[in-house]
Amino acid sequence: MQELSYQDWKSRAAQLSFRGQAFIDGKFVDARSGRTFDSINPATGEVLTAVAECASADIDLAVAAGRRAFEDGRWSRMAPGDRKTVLLKLAELIRTNLEEMALLDSLDMGKLVTDAATIDAPGSAHFFQWYAEAIDKLYDEVAPTGPGDLALVRRVPVGVVGAVVPWNFPLDMATWKAAAALAAGNSVVLKPAEQSPLSALRLAELATEAGIPDGVFNVVPGFGETAGKALGLHMDVDCLAFTGSTATGKMFMQYSGQSNLKQVWPETGGKSPNIVFADCEDLDAAADMAAFGIFFNQGEVCSANSRLYVERSIKDAFVEKLIARARAMQPGDPLDPASKMGAIVDERQTQAIMRFVEAGQATAKLVTGGERVRIDGKGCFVQPTIFDDVRQDDPLAKDEIFGPVLSVLPFDSEAEAVSMANDSIYGLAASVWTDNLSRACRVSENLHVGTVSVNTVDALSAQTPFGGMKQSGFGRDLSLHSLDKYTALKTTWIKYKT
Template structure:
C-alpha cells in the first residue's frame, strides 16, 4: 500500500484500491479554511472514471477478496485496530476537522474523534452476534437463516460532521462484511482521506474502503446510479435525498436516508429553567447550528416565555465566538460561504415576516471568515418560514404556547421529524408528550445525548432507516433462507 504522510493526505489524492492516487484528469480544487477564507490544501476533483475505478475495486474486494469471508473474530479485531488508530491519530484528525469545518478544537477532540473510535469498538463487538436461526421443518429437512452483507455500499456524507457521520456508516457496513465507496462532502473532505490512511495502516484489505472526492452533481449522482453499487447510505438535505431516492430506483438499490430537520424543543411551565436554557443553547447552537437534529424551534409556555428568552439572551451574550483553534472558543464559523449566505438570507426573511430579532441578527465581524452571530427570533408564529424551513445555522425561533395540546400540535406541524425534546418536572407529562411527538429521537430534560447502543433516524420528510445501535447494522445486512432436504 502507498500511504502518504499526514501532510500529503489532502494533496490532490483519492484513495482507491488501497492506494492514494490522483484523479484521472489530474484536476484539483482548493480546500478552504472557513475561519480564515484561506486555502488549506489542494484536493483531487474526481470524475466518473475515478468513481468507476473505485466501484470496481470495491466490487473485486467483495466478490473475490477476503473481507466478506473473513472469520468474524478476525474482522472484529481489525475494527478494534482501526479504533486504536483513530485514537493514535486523534490530534491530527481533530486539527483537520477544525481547519476544514470551523468547529472549535475542543469539540473535535472531545466529541468527533472520541465518538469515531467508540463507534468502531461498538460494532467490533457486534460482529460475532450476527447469527442466523434454525426454523421448524419436517422430520427429514432442515431450515435455517443467514444474515449476509449486501455487497458494495455507497456512503454519501455531509459537511457538518465529516468524520463522525462517515464512521456512523463505515463501521457497521464493514462489521457486516460489506465493502465501501465513500463520497464525502466536497467542502470538507480532509478527515475522510485521513481516516482512509488510518484504516489502511490498521490492515484493512485493499479495495474494501475507497474514498472519492468530488462534486455531488457528478460523482455523487454517478455513485447513486452505478449498477455496481448495492446500497446507498446518504445523510444530507431533504431536497437532495428525494432526488437521490428517485435516481436509485432505476437499479433497485437499497437506500437509507437521514435528511433535514426542524426540531421542536419544548419548555413547559414547570421546567427547571436554568438547565432548560442551557439545553436550549445546546439544541440551537451546537456546531454553530449546523446540526440536522438542531432544536431550532424553541417552544416556551407563555408563563415562562420572557424568563426563558431573557436567560437565553444572557447566555448568547457571554458565548465566545471566534477562532476555532482558540481553546476558549465555543462557536466557530459556518463551514462554507454558501451556508453563511443562506443564514443571512433567512435572517432577512424572518425580519420581513415580522419576527423580532431578540439577539444577534448580523454577520459575526468585519474580518475574514464565515462567521454569523448567534441569532434569536421572538414574536414569531408557527407558519413563518423561519419556523418551518431548515436554516442549518445559528438561528433559533421562539414560539409561545398555552397548553400541552397546542405544544404538541406546533411541534408536529412541520414536514420534518428527526428530533424533538421537552423539559418538565412532571414524569407523566414527559412520557405522554414524548409518545406523541413525531420524531425519531426525543430528549427529555437534555439535548443531543447519544449512546452507540441506541439508534436515531427520521420520521416523515426527515428520511428513513436508522444509524447506530443494533438497528444500524441491520441496514447493511440481508437475510437468506437455506432449506436442506436430508432424504
C-alpha cells in the same frame, strides 16, 4: 488527551500535511481527469490543499475495486474475529492520531477544535470499537420447521455500499456509515462532502494501516452533482447510505429507480422542536441545553433544536435566560480553546443563513445576534441569533436554516404544543422539558419523530438508533439496527432424511 493551548493548536495545525488525492484500491491516486478543487479554511479563507475532483470514471474504478474485494472474500469472508481485530486496531489508530483528526475537521469546516478533539474524534473511535465488538456476537437464526427440514436464516453482507456524507460532522458521519458497513463484511465507497474531505482521506489511510485489505474501503472526493450522482446511479452499487438534505435524499431515491433498484437509506433534514413546560423545575438547566441544542457546532446539526416552544407563563423569563447564554457564546477562532462557536462551513452557507436572518427581522422580533462577524478581518462567522414571537408559518419556524438561529414560539396548552411541534414536514428529533412523568411519556408518544429527548437535548449513543420520520427520511444509523441496511436475509432450506 492533554489540554492544549491556543498556541499549541496553531503550532500543530502549521505542521499538518494534507492528503488530497482520492483513495482507491489501497492507493492514493489523482482523479482520472486530473481536475482538483480547493479545500478552504472557512475561518480564514485560506486554501488548505488541492483535492482530487472525482467523477464517474473514478467512481467506476472505486466500485470495481470494491466488487473485486467483495467477491474474492478478502474481507467479506474473513473470520468474524479477524474482522473484529482489524476494526479494533482502527479505533486505536484514531485515538493515537486524535489531535490530527480533530484539526482536519476544524480547519476544513470551521468547527471548534476542542469539540472535534473531545466529541467527534473520540466518538469516531468509539463507534468503530463498538461495531468491532459486535461482529462476533451476532447470531443467525434457525426457523421452526417440521421433521426432515432445516431452515437456516443468515444475515449476509449486501456487497458494495456507497456512502455519501455531509460536511457538518465529517469524521463522525463517515464513521457512522463505514463502521457498520465494514463490520457486516461489505466493501465501501465513501464520498465525503466537497467542503470537508480531509478527515475521510486520512481515515482511509489509517484503515489500511489497521489491516483493512485493499479495495475494501475507498474514498472518492468530489461534487454531489458528479461524483455523488455517479454513485447513486451506479449499476454495481448494492446499497446507498446518505446523510444530507431532504432534496438530495429524494434525488438518490430517484437514482435507485433509474438504475438497479439499489437500497437507499436516507437520513435527511430536520427542524427539531424543543418544548419547555412551566412545570420544569430547573429552567436554568433547560436554558443551558436549549442554547447548546441550537448553537453547538454553529447550529450546523440536522437534529438541532431550532424551534423552541415555551409555555406562555414562563416565556419572557426563559427568553432572558437564553439571551444571556447566547451573548456568552460568541464565535471566535476555531483553534482557540476560549472560543464558544466556530466558523460557518463556507461563504455560500453563511450567506444562506444571513438571508433567513434578514428576512426574519421583518416578521419576528430579533432579541439578540443577527450579525455576520469576522475574526481578525477574516472568515465566515455568524453570531448566535434568537428571534422571539415567531409565527408558526414563518420560514424561521418552518425551514431548515442550518445555522445558529433559534425561533421562539409561545404555547398555552399541552395539546397546542404537541400540535405545533408536529406541524412540520420533518420528524427527526424533539426535546421535552417537564417534571411531570405522565406528561413526559404522553407528549413523547404523541411526537412524530425518531428520537425524543426528555429533560435533555439530542440524546444519542452507539446503543440507540438515530434517524427520523416524514421527510427526515427513514434511514437509521447507530445501534445494531443499522446493520439491517448493510445485510440481506438469506434462507438456506435443507431437507434431510429422518
